[in-house]
Amino acid sequence: AQSVTQPDIHITVSEGASLELRCNYSYGATPYLFWYVQSPGQGLQLLLKYFSGDTLVQGIKGFEAEFKRSQSSFNLRKPSVHWSDAAEYFCAVGARGGATNKLIFGTGTLLAVQP
Amino acid sequence: NAGVTQTPKFQVLKTGQSMTLQCAQDMNHNSMYWYRQDPGMGLRLIYYSASEGTTDKGEVPNGYNVSRLNKREFSLRLESAAPSQTSVYFCASSERALEGTQYFGPGTRLLVL
Numbered sequence: 511a512q513s514v515t516q517p518d519i520h521i522t523v524s525e526g527a528s529l530e531l532r533c534n535y536s537y538g539a540t541p542y543l544f545w546y547v548q549s550p551g552q553g554l555q556l557l558l559k560y561f562s563g564d565t566l567v568q569g570i571k572g573f574e575a576e577f578k579r580s581q582s583s584f585n586l587r588k589p590s591v592h593w594s595d596a597a598e599y600f601c602a603v604g605a606r607g608g609a610t611n612k613l614i615f616g617t618g619t620l621l622a623v624q625p
Numbered sequence: 626n627a628g629v630t631q632t633p634k635f636q637v638l639k640t641g642q643s644m645t646l647q648c649a650q651d652m653n654h655n656s657m658y659w660y661r662q663d664p665g666m667g668l669r670l671i672y673y674s675a676s677e678g679t680t681d682k683g684e685v686p687n688g689y690n691v692s693r694l695n696k697r698e699f700s701l702r703l704e705s706a707a708p709s710q711t712s713v714y715f716c717a718s719s720e721r722a723l724e725g726t727q728y729f730g731p732g733t734r735l736l737v738l
Binding site: 544552612615617618 | 665669683690717729
């Protein structure tokens, strides 16, 4: 069965510092992989996604993620964090094929940004 | 283009009351989904509809029913609300051809007393 693990529940970084949020997945084949961001009181917004091809994926707001098949990971990175990046981040895995696109979400990582 | 809209934004119910959460999308998507979000649990799929006229159970369907009224609308009904259903509910939609990208509504916060 598919599963997603985000090992860090809460991370605090200083503004301007680099960021890496970890995501590990369990799936029998190469899945679809997503990162979503949720600002307080808001819905989820897609940051980036990986379907195939180049394993380094660029997203919105200066984020990128790298798919590493050997490590079953899809970590999210940003070279310089801004205060507006404070939010909760969710990694999700989707199964290839089938009639619909069901996603399995991780439990989220809450990012705090210190001035 | 409003995307995915949900009503109401916030609701308080007493145990045993019923209510329907409404969701509509204007992106002509085939698939629609209902999730609940609880602290430390991420999002869990309640029900989904692969296409108009079909619905299927997700991970946590007990205590809920759904109706895919037409291609645009997908409602979630709580027949007899319980405190365990206190949560934030998100509706999402996707076009199957877009390989999994789901677009989310702003959520409905439900408190069951």
